[in-house]
Amino acid sequence: MAAVKAEGEISVQQLTEWYPSAPRIIKSLEQAGFISIFEKQVYRDPLGEPIQPDTAHILTGEQQHAISKIERLLGGGFATCLLTGVTGSGKTEVYLQLAAEAVRRGLCVLVLVPEIALISQMESRFRARFGECVAVLHSRLSDGERYDQWMRIVRRQVNIAIGARSAIFAPFADIGMIIVDEEHDTSYKQDSALRYNARDLAVVRAKLHGGVALLGSATPSIQSYYNVTTKKFVGVTLKERVEKRPLPKITVVDLCTHRDARGSRRFITPELHRAMQETLEHGQQVLLFLNRRGFASYPVCGACGQAIRCKHCDISLTLHQDARAYKCHYCGYTLAATSHCLSCGAHKIRQLGLGTEKVEAAVKVLFPDARTARMDRDTTMRKDSIVNILKGLKNQTTDILVGTQMVAKGHDFPNITLVGIICADLSLNFPDFRACERTFQLLAQVSGRAGRGEFPGRVILQTYNPSHFSIFSATNQDFQAFYNQEISFRKALYYPPFSRMIQLKISGKDKQKTRQHALAVGDLCREVQKSDSVFRNNVEILGPIEAPLAKIASHYRWQILLKGLKVSPLHRFLHKLMFENKAIINSRSVRVVVDVDPFFMM
Known part of the structure; x- marks a missing residue:
């Protein structure tokens, strides 16, 4: 009874957790007229964490200019704006204050982030500013949480939603931004x-609602930046970090010159090892980046040369x-670890190649x-694993993060002052015309994690290609x-984009x-x-050719690329190909899938 008085109202479920005999007592209290029992709709909280209220931050001159320029677009019909800025320049604060203006005008705001790992950080910033009127949508919610x-x-109880790519379909009726x-x-x-x-759909959906599509990045895509240069998008730039913090100093280490006493390549070079020691001695945190998971990416027999x-x-x-x-990172196939070769039986398996597990193991030996x-x-x-890892960094119970x-x-x-890039070249030689773009973006982004707090940051970038223009540009943050x-x-x-x-x-x-x-297709x-003649002059056909990954999940793979300066002839060509030749295209045993504006060429 004291618990009910203290809370005013409380759920039967909560009382039962505190007092297992509560259901029997509750029924008696209700019959005596001391309490009333009623049903109330309660939404499940995906994070279940208290909100720490926040107020608008003091803006830099660049942030004020950016907000003023973008605010003028609100209410003026459809527009697409690209907000670029160095890492740590305060783009999130710009988002928050623009969202506040849209909400003040009675409009709804949809916020997309690329990874579920980023949702908790973005959601906590928005909930601190806007309270409970923020919804969150992503694939790791339970069915009940997603429904809520x-x-x-749908019931217009929130006017801001944050989520990964599928959140673009959130059922808002009046989106302003x-x-x-x-x-x-x-x-x-x-x-x-x-x-x-989802990025392109955001532009389309903003157009349908007569709102603003605001695209933000420190390393914008070539396509989006080109659209700014051709005046298709409005461009806004933040050139400096908040509080005039310096960009991290990047030191390049040429891996071609580093070998140990046995002649093997070192993946934690003396320069990186020394920098890690200094950082830890100052009570600061280290981030080590390698874009390959696992322990060894190429297990091979030392006797016959066959890979597993x-x-x-x-x-x-x-x-x-x-x-x-x-494990196979493409189909999920798993084979119990073995010390003998599956081809010749020799017990000479060599674990070549790198992965985050091997880096983590080496770090634990070097810094026990x-x-x-x-x-x-x-x-x-696991559902809460990302949040727990991020909490470890925030609470400084983690000294070194490998990822x-x-x-x-x-x-x-804020407390990460050293970023070590173990090997900058992994994505550089992919058979994909965007390989250089992705390499630059990844290196610039991970470098930008250093020095975002009160202490300056530095980056040790290890590479076999220090003179390659994408790595050279990332090193100069240009x-x-x-x-x-x-x-x-x-x-x-x-x-x-041509x-x-x-x-x-x-x-x-x-x-x-x-x-x-x-070949028939x-x-x-x-x-x-x-x-x-329109097709002859406007459609280029490349292939058919085997895909770089010629077999995945027991399916053999081929591809054909159709290329054209304009999309209209391509669409007409595709319609005629797919719908007027169904007898040839369709097959019970072979599947043909169409991907417009493909991102993955493997």
């Missing part, structure tokens, strides 16, 4: 089932020491007293220099049938091209 959040939007944070991130592209790019490969994919397995298993954590897909499978690209995206770690070089290559080769592309993905379980079907493409 969805219904809060859609904010796409880290707009360059490839995670916005859904590559299976319903294929869409996935039986379903055309790729080697990766050793995961924690799970004591070899340091508290080390790892953030990658393997350590963040993949998950740690590079928009996180604010987006404009990178853009100028990359856009000239794209223009010379008529790659996007053209549009459509990818035909052809896959099947029978190797020969898949090959024959791919390729022949059909050329017949359709010859049938119309």
Whole structure:
């Protein structure tokens, strides 16, 4: 009874947790007229954490200018704005104050972030400013939590929603602004089932609502920045960090010159080791970045030279020491770890290649007293794991964080003053025309995690290609220099943004049938091209060719690329190809999938 008096009202569930005999007592109290029992709709809180109220921060001159310029777009019809700025320049505060203005005008705001790992940070900032009128949407909510959040939007109980790419479908009726944070991130592209790019849909949906699409990034995509130069987008730039904090100093270490006494490559060089020691001695935190998970990415027999490969994919397995298993990162196939070769039986398996597990293990040997954590897909499978890792950094119960690209995206770690990039080249040599762009973005973003608090930051960048323009530009933190070089290559080769592309993905379980079907579709493409002068002059056909990853999940893979300066002839070509030739295209054993503006060429 005292508990009910203290709270005013309390749920039967809560009382039962405190007092297991409560249900029997409650019924007696109700019959005596001391209490009343009623039903009340209560929404499940996905985070379950108290809100720490916050007020608008004092703006820098650049932030004030940016907000004024973008506010003028609100209420003036559809517009797309690209907000660029160095890492740590205060883009989130700009989002918050623009959202406040939109809400003041009675409009709704949708905020997209590329990774679930970023939602808790963004949601806590928005809830601190706007209270309970913020909904959150992402795939790790339970069905009940997702239903509750969805219904809060439908019933207009909230006017702000934050989520990953699927949140673009949030059922708001009157959107005034859609904010796409880290707009360059490839995670916005859904590559299976319903294929869409949430960033591009944000622009389309803002147009439907007559609102503003605000795209933000310290390393904008080539496509978006090109749209600013051609006046298709409005451009706004923040050139300095808040409080005039300096950008981190980046030191390049050439890995070609570093070997140990046995001649092996060192992945924690003396320069990085020394910098880590100094940082830890000052009570500050270290971030080590390697965009490859697992322990060893290439287990190979020292006797016969055979790699341990996935039986379903055309790729080697990766050793995961924690799970004591070899795993395929494409189909999920798992093989118990073995010390003998599956081909010749020799007990000479060499664990070549790097992964975050191996880096973490080495760090624990080098710094046994340091508290080390790892953030990658393997350590963040459980619902609350991401939040707990981030809490460890915030509460300074973690000294060293080892992570993949998950740690590079928009996180604010004030006490991290050293970032070590173990190998900057991993994404550079992918057979994809965006490989240089992604490399620059990743390096610039992860470097930007250093020195965001009161202490200056530094970066040790280890690379085999220090003179490559994408790595050189990232080292100098010079987006404009990178853009100028990359856009000239794209223009010379008529790659996007100077053209549009459509990818035909052809896959099947029978190797020969898949090959024959791919060749038949390729022949059909050329017949359709010859049938119309518009197609002959405006559609280029590349392929068919085996995909770089020729087999995934027991499916053999081929691809054809359609390229054109304008999208309209491509759409007409595709319609004629797919709908007027169904007898040839359709097959029971081979599948043809269309991907417009593809992001993944592997």
